[in-house]
Amino acid sequence: MKVPLLDLRAQHESLRGELLAAIERVMDSQQFVLGPEVQAFEEEIARYTETGHAIGCASGSDALLLALMSLGVGTGDEVITSPFTFFATAGAIARLGARPVFVDIEPHTYNMDPALVEAVITPRTRAIMPVHLYGQCADMTPLLDISQRRNLPLIEDAAQAIGSEDGGRPAGSIGLIGCFSFYPTKNLGGAGDGGLLTTNDQELSHRLKALRVHGGTTEYHHREIGINSRLDSLQAAVLRVKLKHLDDWSGERQKKAQRYNQLFQEAKLGFELVPPFVRRETRHIFHQYVVRIPQHRDAIMKHLAHKEVGTKIYYPVPLHEQECFQYLGYKKGSFPEAERAARETIALPCFPELTEEQQEYVVETIGSFQVSGSFTTRRAHSYPTA
Numbered sequence: 001m002k003v004p005l006l007d008l009r010a011q012h013e014s015l016r017g018e019l020l021a022a023i024e025r026v027m028d029s030q031q032f033v034l035g036p037e038v039q040a041f042e043e044e045i046a047r048y049t050e051t052g053h054a055i056g057c058a059s060g061s062d063a064l065l066l067a068l069m070s071l072g073v074g075t076g077d078e079v080i081t082s083p084f085t086f087f088a089t090a091g092a093i094a095r096l097g098a099r100p101v102f103v104d105i106e107p108h109t110y111n112m113d114p115a116l117v118e119a120v121i122t123p124r125t126r127a128i129m130p131v132h133l134y135g136q137c138a139d140m141t142p143l144l145d146i147s148q149r150r151n152l153p154l155i156e157d158a159a160q161a162i163g164s165e166d167g168g169r170p171a172g173s174i175g176l177i178g179c180f181s182f183y184p185t186k187n188l189g190g191a192g193d194g195g196l197l198t199t200n201d202q203e204l205s206h207r208l209k210a211l212r213v214h215g216g217t218t219e220y221h222h223r224e225i226g227i228n229s230r231l232d233s234l235q236a237a238v239l240r241v242k243l244k245h246l247d248d249w250s251g252e253r254q255k256k257a258q259r260y261n262q263l264f265q266e267a268k269l270g271f272e273l274v275p276p277f278v279r280r281e282t283r284h285i286f287h288q289y290v291v292r293i294p295q296h297r298d299a300i301m302k303h304l305a306h307k308e309v310g311t312k313i314y315y316p317v318p319l320h321e322q323e324c325f326q327y328l329g330y331k332k333g334s335f336p337e338a339e340r341a342a343r344e345t346i347a348l349p350c351f352p353e354l355t356e357e358q359q360e361y362v363v364e365t366i367g368s369f370q371v372s373g374s375f376t377t378r379r380a381h382s383y384p385t386a
Contacts, residue, residue: 001308001357001358001361002308003308003309003310003349003354003358003361003362004310004349005310005311005312005347005348005349006185006310006349006351007351007353007354008184008185008189008351010353011249011351011352011353015241015242015245018241019191019238019241022237022238022240022241023234023237023238025037025237026233026234026237029233031233032232032233032234033230033231033232033233034056034230034231034233035233036233037233037234037236037237037240038056038230038231038232038233038236040236040240041054041056041231041236041237041239041240041243042054042055042056042196044240044243045180045196045198045243046198048162048163048170048243048246049162049170049171049172049173049178049198050169050170050173051170051172051173051178051198051199051200052199052200052201052202052205053198053199053200053201053202053204053205054196054197054198055196055197055198055199055205055208055209055212056194056195056196056212056230056231056236057194057195057196057197057212057229057230057231058193058194058195058212058228058229058230058231058232059181059183059193059194059195059229060088060159060179060180060181060182060183060195061088061091061092061181061195062195062212062227062229063159063179063180063181063195063196063197064088064089064092064129064155064157064179065092065095065096065227065229066197066208066211066212066227066229067092067155067177067179067197067208068092068093068096068098068127068155069096069211069226069227070177070204070207070208070211071126071127071153071155071176071177072126073093073096073098073126073127074096074097074098075096075097075098076097076098076099076124077096077097077098077099077124077125077126078098078099078100078101078122078124078125078126079093079098079099079100079101079125079126079127079128079129079155080101080102080103080117080120080121080125080127080128080129081093081100081101081102081103081112081128081129081130081131081157082102082103082105082111082112082130082131082133082319082338083102083103083104083105083318083319083320083330083335083338084105084110084133084315084318084319084335084337084338084341084342085131085133085157085315085319086159086314086315087319087322088159089129089131089157089319090102090319090325093129094324094325098126099124099328100319100325100328101120101125102319102320102328102330102334102335102338103116103117103120103335104116104335104336104337104338105335105337105338105341106139106337107337107340107341108277109133109136109138109139109277109279110133110134110290110341110345111130111131111132111133111136111137111138111139112130112131112138112143113337114138114139114142114143114146115142117143117146118146118150121146121150121152125150125152126152126153127152127153127154127155128143128146128147128152128153128154128155129154129155129156129157130143130154130156130157130175131157131159131160132156132157132158132160132161132164132171133160133161134160134276134284134286134287134288134290134314135160135161135164135187135253135284135285135286135287135288136161136164136276136278136279136282136284136285137161137164137165137166137171137174137279137282137283138166139166139279140154140156140166140167140169140174140175141166141167143175144174144175147175153175153176153177154174154175154176154177155175155176155177155178155179156171156172156174156175156177156178156179157179158171158172158178158179158180159179159180159181159183159186160181160186160187160287160288161285161287162180162186162187162188162246162285163187163188163246163247163250163283163285164282164283164284164285165282165283166279166281166282167281167282172198173198173200176199176201176204177197177198177199177204177208178197178198178199179195179196179197180195180196180197180198181194181195182194182195182196182235182239186287187246187249187250187253187285187287188239188242188243188246189242190235190238190239191234191235191238192232192234192235193235194231194232194235194236194239195229195231196231210223210224210226211224211226211227211229212226212227212228212229212230213226213228213230214226214227214228248352249352250285250286252352252353253285253286253287253289253350253351253352254284254285254286256286256289256350256351256352256354256359257276257284257286257289257350259356259359260275260289260348260350260359260362260363261275263359263360263363264291264363267363267364267366267367268367269366269367270369270370270371271293271294271295271296271300271369271371272293272294272295273291273292273293273366274291274292274293274294275291276289276290276291286350288314288347288350289347289348289349289350290314290345290346290347290348291345291346291348292341292344292345293344293345293346294344295371296369296371297343297344297345297346299369300346300366300369301313301346303365303366303368303369304362304365304366307365307368309348309349309361309362309365310349311346311347311348311349312346312347313342313345313346313347314345314347315342316342317342318335318338318339318341318342320334320335320338321339348362349362
C-alpha cells in the first residue's frame, strides 16, 4: 500500500466545482490583487480568529516580517524566539538587522519553554515571538504575563496553527499580532503562496495595511518605506471556499491522531515510540502528527520509504546550527532539547482523507521494523490527547 505524507487530491476533488466557480468569479471581475475577494476573506478570518482586524499579505514569511516592521524592530534590537521552527521565523528577524535570541523548547510540546524566556530579556529586547508548532499553541498564559510585566509585545507565529486554541483563545488572537501562512500544505492552504496578519489594535492594522503596499495609504504617497506584499484575489477566493470546511477538516485530523495513538498503544514495537503530547487546555489541530523515536529513527524512515510510506523530519537542523546564523555565537549543545528533537522526531501521514486501512498499514509497517540483536517488546508511551 502507498501512503503519502499528504495528499490534497481528494480535498480538491470534493471542492472542484466550488473552486472553479470562485476562480471564474475573479477572472470575470478582473480584480486580481487585493480587491473585494481579499476584503471579504479578511473579514471572514477576523471572525474566525475572534480578532478585530485581519490583513492579507503575500506569504506567511512576509506576515512575520510585516509584524516586526510595524513594531519598528530594526538594527541592534533583539527578538526572542524558538530555535526549533521553520527558517522564516528567525529569518524575518535577521532581515531587519535585529538579532534572533533563542530559548530552548519544552521536550513534550516542542514549543518555546516560557520558563526560559525572562532570563534572556535585555534592554535591547523588542518583542517575543512564540511559535505554535505542529498545530498546538505555545503555553501563552505565562508568556502573556511576561509580555505585560516587561512591556514586550507578543507576535504569534501561527503559520501551522489556524483553528488551534489555548485556553479557549484562538491562535492569532492572544498576542498583539498573529501571523498565518496559507502555503498549499497548511490545514487551510491556497493554490499558491499567501499569508495574513491578525490584531485587535486598529491603529496597528492601518499601519500593516500601509506597509504591505510600500508604506503608502494612498497611491504614490508614502509616509514610510514598506514592502510589496499583497494577497492575490485568486488565492483569497480559493481560501474562502476552503475556510467553510476548516473545522471539519481539523476534527478529522484529531480523529486520525486519536486512531494512531490507539494503534500504537496496541502495537508491539521493538523500540520506544512517543506519540504527540497534547496540553489539556489546548485545541491541537494536528498540522503534523509527530512522534519521537529516540533510537533508530533514520533507519525506520528508510524502512518506511521502502514500504512506500511518506515521512518527513520537521526540522532536521535547529536554527542555531544553521550556517547563516553562526555569527550569533551559539554552539552545539546550546539548546539540547531542540537538538534532541531534531535527532528523534518524525512526521507520519496525517490528513483528513487518510483512511483507517492506511493508518493500520503505517503502524504495521513501523512495527515490522526489527532492531538488530535482542528484540524487546515495548508499547508506545501514552500521553493525554485531544
